[in-house]
Amino acid sequence: MVALGLVPAPSGASRAGPASGLAPRLYTVMPSSEADEITGPSTVEIFAPSGDDLPTTAAVEGLNPHHFAPVPGRNIALISHFSPAAFVEVFSLRKNAVVDTIPTGLGPRHLTFNRRGTVAYTANHDSDSVSALDTRSRRLIGTVPVGHEPNFVAYARTPHGPRVFVCNNGADTLTVIDARKLRVIRTIRVGEGPFDMAMTHHDRLMASANAGDNTVSFVDTKTLRVIGTTPIGGVHAPVVPQKLHPRFTPNGRWLFVGNQDASVISVIDVPRRRLRKLIPAGLGADIAFFPPRGPAKGYALVTNRYDYFVSVLRLHGDRPPTPATRIPYRLLGSHYISFDRRYRRAFVSQRPGRAFSVLDLQTLTNAVDSVPVAPGGEGAPLHQSGPDQAIFVWFRHGQARWHIEER
Secondary structure, eight states: OOOOOOBOOOSSOOOOSOOBTBOOEEEEEESOSOGGGOOSOEEEEEEOTTSSOOOEEEEEOSSSEEEEEEOTTSSEEEEEEOTTBOEEEEEETTTTEEEEEEEOSSOEEEEEEOTTSSEEEEEETTTTEEEEEETTTTEEEEEEEOSSSEEEEEEEEETTEEEEEEEETTTTEEEEEETTTTEEEEEEEOSSSEEEEEEOTTSSEEEEEETTTTEEEEEETTTTEEEEEEEOOOOOOTTSOOOEEEEEOTTSSEEEEEEGGGTEEEEEETTTTEEEEEEEOOTTEEEEEOOSSSTTTTEEEEEETTSSEEEEEEEETTEEEEEEEEEEOSSSOOOOEEEOTTSSEEEEEETTTTEEEEEETTTTEEEEEEEESSSOOTTOOTTOOOOSOOEEEEEETTEEEOBOOOO
16 A cells, blocks of 8 residues: 655745746646656746747746646646645746645646636545635635546536536546535546546537546536447557547537547547547547637647657548648657647647647648757657646737637
């Protein structure tokens, strides 16, 4: 038996990173993926928009950081953590420094926000709870017990009020929380090992991707009932662990599931709730991103966690998507994508390769290939710890802006 202890928040806030004005910048946290492989301290690395200059870094005082989550409507980001941390850090996007911490449960690895960004909700993986945080006062509002090993959280506006959905990876359930009263109102049985969730744009339908039995459970967010379960198909090879990230297309017609251990994209017909096709992808097919405007509107960019290219699919409305091209890069892996102001460039984190790449969305080519964020990217093992995200931020009238997916 391994006993996990809570690590308290640091007593003082770090101000190691100098202010660098309000120029556009790209943020990575290194290392911040593969929790068991993170050793030693991590830093926030702030790159110039050219993609090849590292003007400053800022210390991350907590152990095992994971996500860098800009807070809607504010000039701060929250840095989430794997265990043994029990807090999130508040990072100033103007000062480029950690300025505060907020206590949570143990291992707040993933988080989401309400629509105004005034409240954050963290999935505390190793204390079986969700914490609500006031992002203005930077205080803990309350903590709600949920199922075993909560992994992701999602905020939804439903006909009965705002709700927070929690996928309990170790309990085969979803917990539904009243976002205002912070109390559990329903526990929903889904498939085995729910890993991640997705919502349609109007929050009426939620999809739980269940990595334990390779299914998707569809949940009506009004009735809080499972209305269908769909196998995702594929030939599953135990080369990599199965982690499933579902994403609805912008019109809600199709659900893409990065079917990692099958190296395919499972395309599910949402109205009929059945598997329509499998599109070959790279090893560890991962997350689909849909630029809502700009030259790549009408395409999906799908990352491949353990391969050397991003898969590009063309969307066809009510007809199934088709493969369009691949965008290669030199160092291993792609995971998360953010976009510049006009959706002309995409910034791709390369976890095991310890790098990021900049994609030209007009030509669907690699404009800046595999910028290193740390040594060791060449010939990287599959599960080497690297940057989980690459987040592009710019400022308008003194307010930080970014284009990342809403969760």
